[in-house]
Amino acid sequence: xxxxxxxxxxxxxxxxxxxxxxxxxxxxxxxxxxxxxxxxxxxxxxxxxxxxxxxxxxxxxxxxxxxxxxxxxxxxxxxxxxxxxxxxxxxxxxxxxxxxxxxxxxxxxxxxxxxxxxxxxxxxxxxxxxxxxxxxxxxxxxxxxxxxxxxxxxxxxxxxxxxxxxxxxxxxxxxxxxxxxxxxxxxxxxxxxxxxxxxxxxxxxxxxxxxxxxxxxxxxxxxxxxxxxxxxxxxxxxxxxxxxxxxxxxxxxxxxxxxxxxxxxxxxxxxxxxxxxxxxxxxxxxxxxxxxxxxxxxxxxxxxxxxxxxxxxxxxxxxxxxxxxxxxxxxxxxxxxxxxxxxxxxxxxxxxxxxxxxxxxxxxxxxxxxxxxxxxxxxxxxxxxxxxxxxxxxxxxxxxxxxxxxxxxxxxxxxxxxxxxxxxxxxxxxxxxxxxxxxxxxxxxxxxxxxxx
Ligand code: ATP
Numbered sequence: 001x002x003x004x005x006x007x008x009x010x011x012x013x014x015x016x017x018x019x020x021x022x023x024x025x026x027x028x029x030x031x032x033x034x035x036x037x038x039x040x041x042x043x044x045x046x047x048x049x050x051x052x053x054x055x056x057x058x059x060x061x062x063x064x065x066x067x068x069x070x071x072x073x074x075x076x077x078x079x080x081x082x083x084x085x086x087x088x089x090x091x092x093x094x095x096x097x098x099x100x101x102x103x104x105x106x107x108x109x110x111x112x113x114x115x116x117x118x119x120x121x122x123x124x125x126x127x128x129x130x131x132x133x134x135x136x137x138x139x140x141x142x143x144x145x146x147x148x149x150x151x152x153x154x155x156x157x158x159x160x161x162x163x164x165x166x167x168x169x170x171x172x173x174x175x176x177x178x179x180x181x182x183x184x185x186x187x188x189x190x191x192x193x194x195x196x197x198x199x200x201x202x203x204x205x206x207x208x209x210x211x212x213x214x215x216x217x218x219x220x221x222x223x224x225x226x227x228x229x230x231x232x233x234x235x236x237x238x239x240x241x242x243x244x245x246x247x248x249x250x251x252x253x254x255x256x257x258x259x260x261x262x263x264x265x266x267x268x269x270x271x272x273x274x275x276x277x278x279x280x281x282x283x284x285x286x287x288x289x290x291x292x293x294x295x296x297x298x299x300x301x302x303x304x305x306x307x308x309x310x311x312x313x314x315x316x317x318x319x320x321x322x323x324x325x326x327x328x329x330x331x332x333x334x335x336x337x338x339x340x341x342x343x344x345x346x347x348x349x350x351x352x353x354x355x356x357x358x359x360x361x362x363x364x365x366x367x368x369x370x371x372x373x374x375x376x377x378x379x380x381x382x383x384x385x386x387x388x389x390x391x392x393x394x395x396x397x398x399x400x401x402x403x404x405x406x407x408x409x410x411x412x413x414x415x416x417x418x419x420x421x422x423x424x425x426x427x428x429x430x431x432x433x434x435x436x437x438x439x440x441x442x443x444x445x446x447x448x449x450x451x452x453x
Contacts, residue, residue, distance in 0.1 A: 006256035031182025031190035041354030061168040066149035069140040087119035142176035168199035186322040193321035200312040230254040244271035263319035270311040346407030364394030385450040
């Protein structure tokens with residue numbers, strides 16, 4: 001899909017219930033979006049695919065779901081209070097606020113004026129009060145990334161699971177950033193979800209694990225339907241690395257507005273565990289950590305061979321769910337000409353499709369047809385592959401169009417013959433081929449179809 005199609009994709013997202021602007025009936029909020037009935041299924045399926053691949057299918061990763069409200073101490077020692085800033089510039093003429101790196105030829109992107117303030121650091125974290133007293137004495141941040149509470153729970157996970165390095169902790173969930181310039185649809189928003197893995201390794205093995213994870217993550221995106229040609233691997237130059245990073249590789253995706261970051265993979269060294277640990281001087285820590293006076297817990301582990309205690313290194317693949325949803329939608333959106341009419345199809349990978357099968361009675365007011373359709377819907381729904389929908393609109397052409405547009409891989413039509421011959425018509429989204437399948441065989445057909453994933 002080229003740049004010119006992005007408006008069509010955004011329109012489809014609204015028309016078919018994938019993505020809405022938040023608070024739209026009150027004029028909308030910039031940088032906040034709501035996932036609609038189809039969007040929530042797609043998003044959950046993408047997250048589920050990540051969780052399966054990163055947690056369930058491995059033998060060396062555990063999951064976590066930590067709180068979103070985060071103590072200022074966590075974000076002090078992680079460095080976020082001091083350094084999680086973007087350079088903010090105000091245009092003195094039109095009052096537009098911009099990020100210094102987003103000026104166009106040194107001028108305001110809105111009015112072109114060069115009458116600008118000096119850049120000043122703007123912290124991207126949202127703050128809120130905790131408890132009933134609102135005098136500012138007790139506050140928390142809404143977490144700006146899911147990672148930090150993985151580090152602060154490192155010992156809890158080890159103690160409760162008996163894990164030894166190398167092993168990882170994965171977490172998916174909301175993060176909040178008060179972005180100066182949200183935009184490009186759901187590419188840059190102020191509230192989003194991340195899928196983050198912190199994989200802990202012995203220093204010295206970190207570079208191999210880093211390369212391993214870069215490759216594993218590219219392969220995973222390809223499995224989600226991303227064309228390899230639309231991914232670029234960008235190694236951040238050494239002088240551009242974050243304070244904690246020894247190496248960072250970004251996976252850039254060809255969004256409608258150009259190649260931009262979909263996921264970042266960083267070698268965070270021993271920065272985070274080193275910064276959050278008690279008794280820092282007991283360890284040989286390589287990263288420039290924050291001096292910690294408040295931690296109650298030692299976050300080192302013992303090397304079973306040398307018996308020495310050390311702070312593990314950490315490799316972090318960190319992906320954005322919204323950017324992932326945007327990328328898979330962008331890949332899937334196609335328009336084709338069928339008998340002189342435009343057919344819009346979302347060619348989503350079946351495991352990501354919001355609806356796994358639509359069961360369509362040919363006539364909506366016929367109880368026999370509708371009951372048989374409900375019966376088949378319930379049988380397929382119980383197979384646990386995802387949402388199956390009873391599509392009781394009574395208009396077969398409209399139903400096919402709708403399900404092509406939301407990416408439903410198979411439509412199952414119940415007609416009057418079905419009541420006698422116990423067979424149904426199964427239509428394939430991509431080829432539009434229709435075949436008659438006996439209802440006894442439908443379960444096998446469906447299971448094989450989704451079993452392949
Ligand atoms: P960018 O440079 O685009 O602001 P970042 O380098 O700050 O991104 P990270 O801190 O590495 O991003 O976050 C990891 C992932 O989280 C990113 O690759 C992206 O997919 C996602 N992400 C970060 N910020 C946002 C945002 N404002 N909206 C949507 N997704 C985001």
